Amino acid sequence: MSTSAVIRTEGLWKVYRTGVTETPALRGVDLELEEREFTATAGPSGSGKSTLLHLLGGLDRPTGGEIYLAGQPMSGLSKDELARLRLTRIGFVFQAYNLIPVLTVLENTAFVLELQGVRWRERLRRARAILAELGVEKYAHQFPNRLSGGEQQRVAVARAVVSEPAIVLADEPTANLDTKTGLDLIDLMRRMNEEHATTFLFATHDTRLLDRVDRVIGLEDGRVVRDERVR
Amino acid sequence: MRVALRHLVRNRRRTLLTLLAVLIPVYFLVFMFGFANANLQDMFETATRFDTGHAQIRAVATRPMGGAIPLMRDPADALAVLATIEGIEGWTVRLDLPAMASAGDRSRAVHVRGVVPEEVAPVGGLADRIVAGEPLATGRGGVVVGEELARLLKLEVGDEVALLGAHPEAAFGAIRAPVTGVYRAPEATLGRTVIYADLETARRLARSEAAATAIVIRVASVASPRDQATLDRVVQEVRAALPAGYEVQDWLELAPLVATYMGILTPALLIVGGIFFALGGLVVLNTIYLSVLERTRELGLILSLGAARRRVVWMVLAEAGAIAVVGAAGGAVTGVALILGVEAFGGIPLWGAAAEFMREMGMSSVLHLTVDRGQVALATGAMAAVALLAAWWPARRASRLEPMEAMRYVD
Ligand SMILES: Nc1ncnc2c1ncn2[C@@H]1O[C@H](COP(=O)(O)OP(=O)(O)OP(=O)(O)O)[C@@H](O)[C@H]1O
Ligand SMILES: [Mg+2]
Numbered sequence: 001m002s003t004s005a006v007i008r009t010e011g012l013w014k015v016y017r018t019g020v021t022e023t024p025a026l027r028g029v030d031l032e033l034e035e036r037e038f039t040a041t042a043g044p045s046g047s048g049k050s051t052l053l054h055l056l057g058g059l060d061r062p063t064g065g066e067i068y069l070a071g072q073p074m075s076g077l078s079k080d081e082l083a084r085l086r087l088t089r090i091g092f093v094f095q096a097y098n099l100i101p102v103l104t105v106l107e108n109t110a111f112v113l114e115l116q117g118v119r120w121r122e123r124l125r126r127a128r129a130i131l132a133e134l135g136v137e138k139y140a141h142q143f144p145n146r147l148s149g150g151e152q153q154r155v156a157v158a159r160a161v162v163s164e165p166a167i168v169l170a171d172e173p174t175a176n177l178d179t180k181t182g183l184d185l186i187d188l189m190r191r192m193n194e195e196h197a198t199t200f201l202f203a204t205h206d207t208r209l210l211d212r213v214d215r216v217i218g219l220e221d222g223r224v225v226r227d228e229r230v231r
Numbered sequence: 232m233r234v235a236l237r238h239l240v241r242n243r244r245r246t247l248l249t250l251l252a253v254l255i256p257v258y259f260l261v262f263m264f265g266f267a268n269a270n271l272q273d274m275f276e277t278a279t280r281f282d283t284g285h286a287q288i289r290a291v292a293t294r295p296m297g298g299a300i301p302l303m304r305d306p307a308d309a310l311a312v313l314a315t316i317e318g319i320e321g322w323t324v325r326l327d328l329p330a331m332a333s334a335g336d337r338s339r340a341v342h343v344r345g346v347v348p349e350e351v352a353p354v355g356g357l358a359d360r361i362v363a364g365e366p367l368a369t370g371r372g373g374v375v376v377g378e379e380l381a382r383l384l385k386l387e388v389g390d391e392v393a394l395l396g397a398h399p400e401a402a403f404g405a406i407r408a409p410v411t412g413v414y415r416a417p418e419a420t421l422g423r424t425v426i427y428a429d430l431e432t433a434r435r436l437a438r439s440e441a442a443a444t445a446i447v448i449r450v451a452s453v454a455s456p457r458d459q460a461t462l463d464r465v466v467q468e469v470r471a472a473l474p475a476g477y478e479v480q481d482w483l484e485l486a487p488l489v490a491t492y493m494g495i496l497t498p499a500l501l502i503v504g505g506i507f508f509a510l511g512g513l514v515v516l517n518t519i520y521l522s523v524l525e526r527t528r529e530l531g532l533i534l535s536l537g538a539a540r541r542r543v544v545w546m547v548l549a550e551a552g553a554i555a556v557v558g559a560a561g562g563a564v565t566g567v568a569l570i571l572g573v574e575a576f577g578g579i580p581l582w583g584a585a586a587e588f589m590r591e592m593g594m595s596s597v598l599h600l601t602v603d604r605g606q607v608a609l610a611t612g613a614m615a616a617v618a619l620l621a622a623w624w625p626a627r628r629a630s631r632l633e634p635m636e637a638m639r640y641v642d
Contacts, residue, residue: 059535059635080539087537094535097528097638102237115538 006070006167006199007056008032013064014051014222025051027222028065033167038193039201040210043219049203050171052219056201057090057169058082070166087115091160091198093170098156099144105155106131106140112163130158133195134188150181154188161192168192170202174209186212235550238522245518250558252514253618256507257562258569260610263504265570265600267496269578272601274489275456275482277417281357283485284322284447286466288313291478294399299329302400303477305441312472313446318465320451323350324443326433331395332426334384341380342424343394345433357414357427364388364412369429373411377422381413388413394426396436404438456493457603459483504610508617516621519551523629530629531637540630547629551622559615563607570600 012029015022025048033039041049054060056067058074067074069089077085086092099108106127113123131137134154136147144152153173160168170189174182186202186209193200210216211230218226239246279285288309290301303309306324313322326345331338348358348367357375358366367375374394376386386392388410396404408428416422434442450465452458462481470479483490523530530543573579578599 054635083534083537083539085537086535090537092535094532094638097532100234100529100532102234102241107233112536115536115542 004035005032005068006035006037008068009056009065010068011065012052012055012062012067014048014055014060015063025222026055026062029219029222029224031217031224031227033199033201035199036193036197037199037201037215038190038213039199039215039217040213041201041203041217041219042205042207042210043225044205047219048222049205049219051222053169053171053201053203056167057092058086087112088163089166091163091165091168093153093156093160093168093173093202095172095175098159099152101144104141104143105136105147108144108155109158109162112159116163126162127158130162131155133192134158150177150185153177153185157185157189157192161196161198164196165198167199167201170200172203172205174204174206179208182206182209183212235546236553238526238550239553242522245521246554249514249518249554250561252511253554253558253614254562254565256504256511257559257610257614258566259507259562260500260504260614261563261566261602261607262569262600263500264606264610265566265602266598267500268601268603268606269598271456271493271496272599274492278486278489279449279482281360281417282421283482285450285453285462286448286469286479286481287485288446288448288469288473288477288479289444291476297329297399299398299400300327300444302398302437302439303443304439306443306446306477307441308474309446309477312469312474313448316465316468316472318451318461318468320449321350322446322448323347324430325445325447326430326437326442327444328401328433328437329397330426330436331397332380332384333393333395334386334390337384339380339383340424341394341426343374343396343426343428343433343436345428345430345436347430360414360416361412362415364410366412367427367429368411369431371411371429372408372432373428374408374432375412375414375427376410377416377425378413379416379419379422380424380426381410383423386410386413392426394436396438398437401437401439401442404436406432406435408432504613508614511614512617512621515551515554515618516625518554519547519622520625520628522550523547523625526629527632527637527640530632531634531640534630534632534634535638543630544626547626548619548622551619551626555615555618555622558618559611562614563611566610567602567607570602573600 009029009031012026013024014026015024029052041052043049055062058077061075069085074082074085100111103111106124109127109131110123113126118126128137128140131140134157136151136154136158139147139151139155144155147155156173160170174185177185189200189202190212192198214231215229216226217224288306290303292301313319324347328343328345330341330343332341346367348369361375362378364375367373374392376392381387384392390410391407392410393407394405414427416425434440448469450462453462466479466481473479533543578597580597
């Protein structure tokens with residue numbers, strides 16, 4: 001048990017119940033993510049990647065087992081405490097629909113800071129800075145629907161890192177992008193990982209992305225079948 | 232807040248329709264209040280100026296009067312009291328007697344109303360209503376009859392009418408009096424029954440030198456039904472100062488029909504207004520609900536990012552609040568503007584059957600709309616509150632969404 005673990009799971013189970021059918025999505029996952037690690041979780045469709053990310057991000061609760069975020073168990077948290085935790089400790093990049101359509105790129109990026117109660121001037125300054133880093137500052141006053149898919153995902157990455165969370169969870173962030181754009185996005189996330197010392201965990205079933213990460217966690221049928229450092 | 236406003240701007244059509252749904256009830260109610268005010272004012276003026284005054288001092292009945300007003304042998308003690316009370320603008324003594332009026336071979340049961348024409352000012356009205364002959368004057372001994380009675384008894388100015396007093400508490404006097412004028416009553420029943428005479432003539436008919444049936448009072452700074460509180464205060468004071476054997480009744484007690492109408496009008500308005508408000512509220516509910524439904528995915532995202540549920544509630548309520556405030560204020564402004572506009576053109580003249588009906592009811596046939604700040608505030612505030620209340624449920628629903636399920640929602 002390392003003290004520098006950002007997040008750690010113990011015997012994590014998740015069983016979905018729809019009516020009478022029970023779908024076990026995770027069956028006893030133990031893993032530990034170190035600070036600054038850039039990790040991918042890979043596996044075929046239905047292997048439980050999304051489920052794992054949702055549990056780690058406090059968007060859903062496990063059926064069994066425990067998650068520790070910076071050593072603190074998450075199971076005892078109330079719904080509102082979980083929301084607070086998502087707001088302050090976790091950055092999310094989803095596959096699509098990451099941005100609020102009625103807000104500009106800049107406003108979207110600053111939105112999390114606004115929810116955190118950061119002052120107006122300060123949050124615009126930080127949002128501008130991160131957009132510049134990601135090379136999308138020229139779209140700051142555009143609405144998301146004017147941007148290409150790749151540009152939207154970049155803004156999503158900006159929104160995820162702007163509040164300097166403990167970990168950024170990205171569920172197939174490149175799934176809707178062509179290969180080149182997808183690789184660029186991963187490179188960008190990598191840069192954020194290095195420059196901001198942010199821990200990243202993303203899910204993918206695109207094996208071409210895997211030679212760009214530190215570590216790959218392979219999932220199959222809700223179990224870890226592979227866990228190796230590739231760099 | 233910004234998110235809410237942007238949504239309103241983006242769905243302009245829907246926002247506009249919802250705004251109208253909030254605006255129209257307020258507009259309608261403000262205008263109807265104006266209309267009702269005009270109506271009540273009109274009834275108040277007619278009743279108090281022509282008939283009842285603001286209040287009357289009468290003798291307490293000691294036996295069944297059969298429709299007559301009890302007689303005061305000499306109301307000097309009551310008059311002395313009036314002089315001591317502040318806030319009384321004026322008064323006049325009146326003697327109302329049941330009587331039989333005959334001309335030629337026709338006769339009718341009538342009501343002789345003895346007044347002091349020179350003092351009628353506090354009650355007023357009669358001189359303006361003379362359509363033939365002269366107004367009443369003291370010392371001339373003539374009487375003024377209503378148009379309707381003149382027709383029934385075939386009387387014209389200059390004819391003589393025989394009157395036989397029939398007050399149960401007075402001696403039965405008989406006189407012959409010339410008809411010196413014909414008046415047009417605000418109400419046909421009055422015109423058929425009330426004969427105006429000067430007080431002296433009426434007293435001869437009662438064979439009593441100082442008798443009266445009422446002291447009609449006008450109270451200062453009472454100009455509309457809304458000044459009832461002032462009136463009540465003065466009436467209380469008079470009542471407390473009067474010797475035993477007298478009572479005071481205000482115009483509402485003296486004109487019970489008007490009082491009943493007034494009692495019905497406001498609640499009726501509020502009920503109709505309430506229905507409009509409920510409909511407006513439903514439209515707001517529908518709009519906000521649709522807006523929440525359409526934005527399920529966005530709300531899911533906002534919740535995923537960790538927004539507090541309270542914040543989501545506020546976001547949705549802000550959207551409704553903007554509509555509520557702008558719509559209700561718009562309704563108030565347009566409603567007041569309409570009223571002021573109508574008044575700038577001299578009020579609403581009624582025509583045809585409506586005008587005739589109003590005349591029969593003793594009301595003027597031109598309506599003057601007035602606005603009352605309290606009523607406008609009531610209509611505006613109530614509608615805004617209803618709109619916000621209607622948004623509460625969708626707002627709560629939005630905040631209770633499961634973030635992940637909401638994000639999977641496809642519209
Ligand atoms: N909300 C849900 N209700 C019921 N079953 C679910 C739910 N979400 C996921 N599952 C099931 O759980 C299992 C794991 O799903 P999950 O979405 O975690 O897989 P995944 O690895 O992300 O797949 P993909 O690559 O297709 O995104 C699947 O069998 C899926 O059908
Ligand atoms: Mg998935």
